[in-house]
Amino acid sequence: MTEVLLRARNVTRRFGGLVAVDGVSLELRRGTVHAVIGTNGAGKSTLINILSGELGASSGSVELRGTDITRWSQPRRARAGIGRSYQRTTIYPVFTVLENCRLAAQARHQRPWAWWTDAAACRVCAPAAHDAVARVGLADLHNRAAGTLSHGQRRQLEIAMCLATGPEVLLLDEPLAGMGAEETERMLALLNELKSGHAIALIEHDMDAVFRIADRITVMVNGAVLASDTPQAVKANAEVQAAYLGTAE
Numbered sequence: 001m002t003e004v005l006l007r008a009r010n011v012t013r014r015f016g017g018l019v020a021v022d023g024v025s026l027e028l029r030r031g032t033v034h035a036v037i038g039t040n041g042a043g044k045s046t047l048i049n050i051l052s053g054e055l056g057a058s059s060g061s062v063e064l065r066g067t068d069i070t071r072w073s074q075p076r077r078a079r080a081g082i083g084r085s086y087q088r089t090t091i092y093p094v095f096t097v098l099e100n101c102r103l104a105a106q107a108r109h110q111r112p113w114a115w116w117t118d119a120a121a122c123r124v125c126a127p128a129a130h131d132a133v134a135r136v137g138l139a140d141l142h143n144r145a146a147g148t149l150s151h152g153q154r155r156q157l158e159i160a161m162c163l164a165t166g167p168e169v170l171l172l173d174e175p176l177a178g179m180g181a182e183e184t185e186r187m188l189a190l191l192n193e194l195k196s197g198h199a200i201a202l203i204e205h206d207m208d209a210v211f212r213i214a215d216r217i218t219v220m221v222n223g224a225v226l227a228s229d230t231p232q233a234v235k236a237n238a239e240v241q242a243a244y245l246g247t248a249e
Contacts, residue, residue: 002029005199006082006169011050011060013043020046022223023060028169028199033191035202035210038220039244044203045087047220048171051201052084053077064169078107083167085158087174093147097138097157100146101129104161125164132164136190152183159190170200176209188213211235219244 006028013021021043028034036044049055051062053074061070064080078084092100105125133142136156141149146157155175162170175191176184184206191200191213204210210217211231218228219240226244227237234240 002031004029005065006051006201007063008047008051009061009063011047011057011062013046013050013055014058019223021050021057024218024220024223024225025060026218026225026228028201030168030199031196032215033195033200033202033213035204035214035217036220037204037207037210037217037244038226042220043223044220045173046223048084048173048201048203052082052171054084075107078165078167081166081168082171083162083165083169084171085155085162085173085175087177089154089158091146091154091157091161093145095146096143097146097149097160098129098133098142100157101132101160101164102126105129105132105164105166107165128164128166132160135163135194136160137186150183152179152186155179155183155187156190159194163194168198170194170198172200173203174205175202176204176206184209 004027008024008026010023010025011021012019012023024047026034036047038044046055050057053072057070061068063069064082069077069080092103102125105128133139136159138153138156138160141153146154149157159175176187179187188209194200202214214231216228217231217234219226219234221243227234227240
């Protein structure tokens with residue numbers, strides 16, 4: 001079995017009388033893509049927000065490499081190795097591709113005492129940014145303003161910004177949204193390459209892509225886990241077919 005990097009145990013999140021996430025447990029293992037699927041409102045993004053530290057859990061716990069991080073802030077979790085992307089792109093459009101990645105690296109390797117030095121000269125952040133840009137296939141565009149990139153390239157840049165922080169866990173919220181067929185293929189190839197060194201949680205509505213890339217799938221309905229298994233077992237699950245994938249013939 002591969003190493004468990006991030007684990008949620010019976011995580012619940014309530015908003016008043018609404019239970020958005022209801023006793024969810026899952027494990028994210030190095031070398032695997034763990035997809036979380038479900039209809040809109042199933043609680044998927046809320047779960048990712050809890051794992052990343054943007055929302056606190058009402059009950060339950062979150063562990064990173066065996067350490068309880070339930071009460072850690074989002075910045076502390078990010079510095080400890082959890083990277084996050086969002087449904088909507090969060091790049092700095094007027095900055096170059098490389099500058100976006102360098103800013104992300106600086107968030108991990110902060111140097112408040114060196115405020116007078118050129119950030120581009122940082123011996124940690126600059127190489128991390130260059131490496132991240134190259135890994136996602138944007139090296140030829142490193143000096144391009146981020147706002148001029150195509151939609152697919154912007155999604156690649158977001159992942160590069162995650163990688164620049166040196167994460168072991170990647171929490172990706174709909175990275176394929178709005179992509180054409182060619183862009184989707186590039187993103188799937190990138191995720192397949194990245195998973196060897198990371199544990200990846202993937203929220204995605206493109207079921208063809210999910211069943212191609214995922215090693216394990218968790219299906220959420222009304223905030224709770226309906227099924228969590230291999231793609232083959234999930235596809236054959238009668239409850240999943242009725243609730244989400246469509247009734248089998």
